[in-house]
Amino acid sequence: MTEKKLLLGDEALALGALHAGLSGVYAYPGTPSTEITEYIQQAPLARERGVRSRWCTNEKTAMEAALGMSYAGKRALVCMKHVGMNVCADAFVNAGVTGVKGGLVVVAADDPSMHSSQNEQDSRFYGKFALVPILEPSNQQECYEMMAEAFRLSEEVRLPVLMRMVTRLAHSRAAVTVGEPLPQNGLEPDGERTRWVLLPGNAKRQYAALVASQPDLLARAEASPRNSLALGKGLGVIACGIAYNYVREVMPEGISLLKISQYPLPERLVRELAAASSELLVVEDGQPFVEEQVKAILGAGYPVTGRLTGRLPRTGELNPDNVAAAFGRPAPAVHAPAHNLAPRPPQLCQGCGHRDVYAALNQVLADFPTARVFGDIGCYTLGALPPYRAIDTCVDMGASITMAKGAADAGVHPAVAVIGDSTFTHSGMTSLLDAVNDGAAITVILSDNLTTAMTGGQDSAGTHKFEAICLALGVEREHLHVVVPLPKNMEEITRIIREELAYKGVSVIIPQRECMQTLARRNRQMRATQ
């Protein structure tokens, strides 16, 4: 029996995984990947089948737990935004060397144009780096269908499979025809220690086997119905994943088109396309991953254009307009941009505790012109914008504490770190341990709103444990403070910040008050049940 459902790309992936017999999803929230795990957490089928779906502390713990479930013979899914791949890279790359037992699918949701991110790295490079198959769906129906294919492929080749998404597909809705769920795998732990114990002797053998499996992976990609070649005349176009849609929207009649949704790059199809065409245009969202490989396959004599040659923009996401321009037929706007227009950047919510934290910090630091404030990833990054303009850096998860420490080592004083609760447990705890062990003169503000707010209020791994964690990491009791960030407590908060700035060691101040959004949601739910 089939039925049609209106699903986001993320939701189609989630349902596809559930219907493929998923036993566990492991993830840390991150735009644009969050809705995959949220869908599974809400799905009746997941509850019925006992699918494990709680949020993990970070992407590395997620990847490792999923590998453990795969080791035990069951199908596991890992989801993250693209930069999460950097966090879990150690586990991901080595999972290619051990291989898997139960199907293991890793979804990396890239964010070309950086709608909610600090870079636009292309996760396909990670797949190639780890020598594992990559799937790249072009639409919501493929998101659903290719999930089952990914699990089957993973079990057949005994490797993790990387599923690459982009924001526009993750967050776009369309009708999806869905089928019947497959049964889950039974418990069947792997017994092959020589695969799983990566001592150099085993690792050398495993790595050689991984390299030797590449021709098989290539043959599978070349035979995959997800990669399709339609031959015409003149220009030949290679369209990867979502780029296929933009090309289909605007392409001229009669040209040749190679759609790519499974890697390794199907070399044979690329050569066939090139032979039938006078020149090639590579259309891919993200970085010029395929364009570089096509140049290498065809040699310098064959004209290949794309993002590297400027035929498409080198940065930012694709859209029907820049793809139309690459075909030499831009669709010009008929209305000029309006005059009465001002940017409307996102801002901290009214009543948000982070506002009180920055108000207090700015008040104190007005007296310390040499102070530097090292920020981190979360809603509170918005403290960089007016009216607060309160942070000097924001780089990656957890960097606030460690960068403050390094700057303090170099002589910066006061050096202040501002980090949120979920970011702290994700990647800040080890930073704090380094700072404590070095006796670094830093003041850490651990702004705790009891949730992972930026991505919509998911559970935060350390809620109600932060004092215990800081003490256990060696922060001294007299330099650990919990305050309630409200305007009425401003005098107390500014006094504590001032005292701790004077202390030449590690201090942690925890402003603690629930996120306004999760509070409002909870109140609505309470009213609804009354």
Added chain:
Amino acid sequence: MKTDIKLAGVGGQGILSIATVIGEAATAAGLNLKQAEVHGMSQRGGDVQSDLRLSTEPIFSDQIPLGGADLILSMEPMEALRYLPYLAADGAVVTSSKPFVNIPNYPEENALLAELDALPKVTRMDIDAVAKGLQAPRSANMVLLGMAARHLGILSPADLRTAIRTVFARKGEQVVADNLKAFDAGYEGLQ
């Protein structure tokens, strides 16, 4: 036949509920649909937009091209203007006329409304005031949808009313009734 709609507003104003209702109506009518949203950071008081494409034919791109939108549907007048380059030559703008001012450099209101009114097809109304007048202050977005119903050739007002019932059913009869009342006020306000 196709209708491409650029939905606009400020985070929290409820543009995604409008998209959900149109999406439900389109699905029930057997139309193809794609709806691209931007989630995440921009939810918090920043500008938000969603591309909603309806067609009797298959739809490829999730994004509407420049000059391609048949309709800009906006919960806020300046946000309607933000997407003008996407409006088709004969496209319509349906918007709330009430500025939502949460930035220090918001344009002068009269100049803003004059620029809107100079466009060929514009319908604007203070939807918050209408919704308040109906004792349904949270249904302003459905007033806007009612205003837009005349420009959604591909869906009938009856399709949209049915979709409102379906989408809000789980929130109870009162919410359904408020939203239908708001929709009708927006629709009839133009006669």
